[in-house]
Amino acid sequence: MTELNNEHLINCKILPNRYHILEYIPKNSIGVEIGVLGGDWSKHLLRVTQPKELVLIDTYYSDDYPQAKRFTKKTHEQYIRNEFKPYDKQVKILKGLSWDSMATYNENYFDWIYIDAAHDYQSVKKDLFQAKRTIKETGLIIMNDYIMYDHFTKEKYGVVQATNEFMVENNYEMLFFALHPDMFCDVVIKKRSV
Numbered sequence: 142m143t144e145l146n147n148e149h150l151i152n153c154k155i156l157p158n159r160y161h162i163l164e165y166i167p168k169n170s171i172g173v174e175i176g177v178l179g180g181d182w183s184k185h186l187l188r189v190t191q192p193k194e195l196v197l198i199d200t201y202y203s204d205d206y207p208q209a210k211r212f213t214k215k216t217h218e219q220y221i222r223n224e225f226k227p228y229d230k231q232v233k234i235l236k237g238l239s240w241d242s243m244a245t246y247n248e249n250y251f252d253w254i255y256i257d258a259a260h261d262y263q264s265v266k267k268d269l270f271q272a273k274r275t276i277k278e279t280g281l282i283i284m285n286d287y288i289m290y291d292h293f294t295k296e297k298y299g300v301v302q303a304t305n306e307f308m309v310e311n312n313y314e315m316l317f318f319a320l321h322p323d324m325f326c327d328v329v330i331k332k333r334s335v
């Protein structure tokens with residue numbers, strides 16, 4: 142496990158939850174949510190940050206949360222397209238594997254990137270590789286589920302390992318660590334200016 146040093150954390154602030162991150166995302170900017178599921182978080186991103194462009198990437202082949210049951214694998218894509226139809230001037234829906242969809246964007250395109258798709262180490266590495274290429278020099282990368290292990294599904298996550306490695310290798314610092322009731326925390330990282 143790659144550990145972070147003081148230089149990666151010196152400017153880091155702890156936030157009560159991920160909703161507080163929204164206040165720090167620049168308004169009227171270009172952002173992408175990688176891993177959308179029911180679009181609940183996408184709606185918060187849209188409402189609070191009022192983006193010039195919001196890209197929503199997912200394979201759109203998942204069942205909804207069992208307690209919600211708004212869509213099945215077969216109706217996932219159509220559900221999202223219907224939900225975001227009123228925002229079609231701002232929102233672009235891209236269906237496919239996250240790293241393939243991100244590969245279609247030019248370098249330095251996004252002001253912020255929210256990563257919450259597959260949580261295994263290799264997948265997060267691939268998402269971060271594309272994030273590094275497509276994020277602007279001063280852009281924010283936000284990692285959801287910065288946790289080693291899902292204690293509900295008993296799955297191992299690679300988010301902490303992949304994120305720490307990325308930060309150390311690419312001279313990034315952590316700006317925010319947002320808590321979550323079950324510790325599925327979010328972290329916001331940015332390239333250091335020195």
Ligand SMILES: C[S@@+](CC[C@H](N)C(=O)[O-])C[C@H]1O[C@@H](n2cnc3c(N)ncnc32)[C@H](O)[C@@H]1O
Nearest residue numbers: 176177178182199200203237238239257258259
């Ligand atoms: C945890 S959910 C996203 C939740 C959403 N960000 C939120 O906060 O409400 C993960 C989503 O990522 C999608 N997903 C998983 N692996 C993916 C991949 N490699 N490429 C694209 N989408 C993927 C799944 O279909 C699922 O909808």
